[in-house]
Amino acid sequence: MKKIVALLLSLCTLLGLMAGCSAKDDRVTINVYNWGQYISEGDEGYMDVIAEFEKEYPNIRVNYVTYDSNETMYTKMANGGITVDVIIPSDYMIGRMVQEGMLNPLNYENIPNYQYIDEAFRGRDYDPEEKYTVPYTWGTVGIIYNTKYVDEADVTGWELLWNKKYKDKILMFDNSRDAFCITQCMLGYDINTTDPQQLLECAKKLDEQRPLVQQYIMDQVFDLMENEEAWITPYYAGDFLTMADENPNLEFYLPESQGFNWFVDAMCIPTCSKNQYEAELFINFLCRPDIAGGNMDWVCYGTPETAAKEYMDPEVVNDTRAYPDVEMLKAKGKSFRALPRKTSRLMEELFMQVRNGIKIHLPE
Amino acid sequence: MRKNKSLLLSGPYILWMLAFTLIPLCVVLYYALTDVETGKFTLDNMQQLVQYLPAFWRSILYSLIAAVICLVIGYPVAYYMAHCGPVAQKFLYMLVMLPMCMSFLLRTLAWVGILQDTGIINTLLIKLGFPHEPGEPVINLIRTPGAVILGMVYNYLPYMILPLYSVICKIDNRLVEAAEDLGCNGRKVFSKVILPLSMPGILTGMTMVFVPAVSTFYISNKMGSTETILIGDIIERMFKQGDNANMGAALSLLLMVLVFVCTGIINRFGGDEEGSVIV
Known part of the structure; x- marks a missing residue:
């Protein structure tokens, strides 16, 4: 069902693109390629993250497309022929893409909100030198x-x-x-x-x-x-x-x-990106604690930012199933x-x- | 002169065929014969095809059954349509065509909603008080070979009815009258006159149902079980998840050959040139 919806949506975006041609749209388009059901899109009173971003940066348009597994995403990227500016794969896939030279190093000066990322989620195995990634969820x-x-x-x-x-x-x-x-x-x-x-x-x-x-x-x-x-x-x-x-x-x-x-899923910029600066603005925006909090309220995954938690529904933050004890995670969880x-x-x-x-x- | 003109007119399509049929076929062949890692020539992919034969046979069996069921259901419908008045004909024709206006994916998904354990049929039966285990369906409908075949029959039935209809329409009624005058009873008229004359329609219909059914992946994916894997599923998975376009290409190649062989056999049934179909 979701696939169908996704298909319809992508058709709509395609039509939108065509309409864009005739109406003269001088906004920069960034293509964001993310997991399905993995960003708050304004359901039932939740935040519409992409709309918020486009409001904040009126000269950037986000073209949002989804995939259903790391492997599907990888196959598409490896086959080439597409331009994607932001992807959000999981740890092991990031490691693989770094090995194969498929990711661009980030310019962290454009991502000042990186400061909010908790120590526990920095410099992990997939990106020990903190060069390519900004954690999105865990x-x-x-x-x-x-x-x-x-x-x-x-x-x-x-x-x-x-x-x-x-x-x-x-x-x-x-x-x-x-x-x-x-x-x-x-x-x-x-x-x-x-x-x-x-x-x-x-x-x-x-x-x-x-x-x-x-x-x-x-x-x-x-x-x-x-x-x-x-x-x-x-x-x-x-x-x-x-x-x-x-x-x-x-x-x-x-x-x-x-x-x-x-696991940790993190935002990266693939080498096929044509708008690295705008992509970094987008990543930075998603790291802003109020945005990260509002987004995670709907996504329900763990946020790597303690600062974001105060913007979230306390019921989610206090749910031990979403946020199990960190000591237990470190002892039993495997990365x-x-x-x-x-x-x-x-x-x-x-x-x-x-x-x-x-x-x-x-x-x- | 005339020959030159027709060449000129058919030129664009011939170019199209070259660009989008022949060249891709060569690419498929190239992939099938190269190694996924090194890109060097190899027959490995071809050798591995043997493992997938059960899925090939299953695909062929299911789609042949579907084609035969389509024929059994479709022939009387086409025959009836062809003998209706012009207004009724147009109306029936539209009814046959109408489902095709809706996306194939949506129609298949609708069947999932009807057949699944928590779907319309089972919910209705439970409401009517049929005995069942808690949480279990009254009858297992979905994820069975029958469900896959049903999906094929439902989706491809128009491809059977329409060619049959157009062929039966063209049967000269005077031939039927002549047969009757010469003493044929109803059954004889059908078997000696109408059936042989509608053979081209039957063969086209069988082919038009069989070919898309044998390579389908969506129907078996949604309506089949983890045991009713068809060859289309495997090919899709090789490209999409498996990152192994080479094996996928080898499988596609074998499927293509098998489809040609099968349609060849179907055409044989028609006997002489009268019944031959070009795929």
Whole structure:
């Protein structure tokens, strides 16, 4: 459904562009390429971030397009032929894009609001020298389940996603890195492992799960969980809060004993950008505490700025599911690092084998 | 002189075909025969195709079933339409065409809403008091092979009806009368006169349903399960997520060959030149 909406919207923007040609529009257009459902667009009294930005900078127009996974975004960027000024990928994908020279260094002088970013989110593995990125959000990956149908006694860990009792009511990530991470936590492997044998074991585990899986999903998760078409899914904690708003039967579970992914998504400027200065203004604007706060109120992901919290709904800030204890996060949360190209290729290939239902094997 | 003129007139389209059909085909071939990492010549992609044969057979089976169902449903409709008065004909024609004015994606999504466990049919049955486990549907409709085939039949039925209709319209009624005069009963008239004469329409219809159905990915993605994977799904995924355009190209190439073989076989059924169709 969201895809359709996105399609319609992009058609509208396209028409808008054409209209723009005849009406003479001397504004600079920046293309922002972001995850779906990942910016507050003025729903039900929430802030319309892009409109606010365009009001503040009347000479800049934002063309906003979405993607549903890091991998989709990467494939599009790697194939080239497009101009994008701001992207907001996850940590490991940033690391990979830095390795492959796909990102421009930022001029932090144009981003004074970077000062508000908390120490804990600076200089992390994906960008140790703080050259390419400005953190946008952080979050955890856990299990969302429907308390109406799922027996509390079954909620013991990631195995819940393999429970035959719930066949056809289980959803699974449709991206390799998040899907593999779950099996790595279950099997006790490092989530940044490069050992092909371990990855093979993980793929076999995922293949075992496939007959139980209703659908492999990304953004479709919202409809399916809210309407109770599916009962169990792994997903990002922030999106859980959005879903729980619609359906109070939903609950979130973080398998602390097995470990889980603690991720950061950060804003970057790809090398294909043509308006770096305007893009930096946009990034800076999103870091302004009142904007970051208003935006996160709707997005529900963690904000890397303590200063933003005072602009947010206290209910969200105090929700331990959105903002778990930092000490626990540091102890149990696992961060992704960029994998060597060979390993990400292998992981992608193994995941394709799982998704396409062919025999799991290591390619020669 | 005349030949030159027609060449001049058809020139633009011939150029178009060269630019947008032949050249891309060569690109597909190039990708299929090169390695995704090194870009060097390799037959690896071709060798790997074997693994995907079950998905190929599944795609072909489902779309053939869909084409046959379309024929069974579509033929009587086309026949009836062709024998209606001009006003009724126009009206029916519009009814057949009307769904095609709506986006294919939306129509498929609408079926998901109708068939899913929490969808219209199951909610209605539950309201009517049919027994079911809590949270479970009364009948499993979606995510079954039947649902995928239903999606294909629904979406491609107009492609069957329209060619059939135009062929049946052109059947000379005097031939039917002649057969009757010469002592054929109703069934004989149909099998000896009408059916052979509508063969071109049947073959075109079968092809027009089969070809898009065999390569579909959206229908199986939305209405199928994680086990009813069709070849279109795999190709889409190779390009979009897998970052492996080379394997995707190899799969597309094999699909193309299989489509040609299948339509060739369909055409064979028609026998002589009378029934042959050009795809």
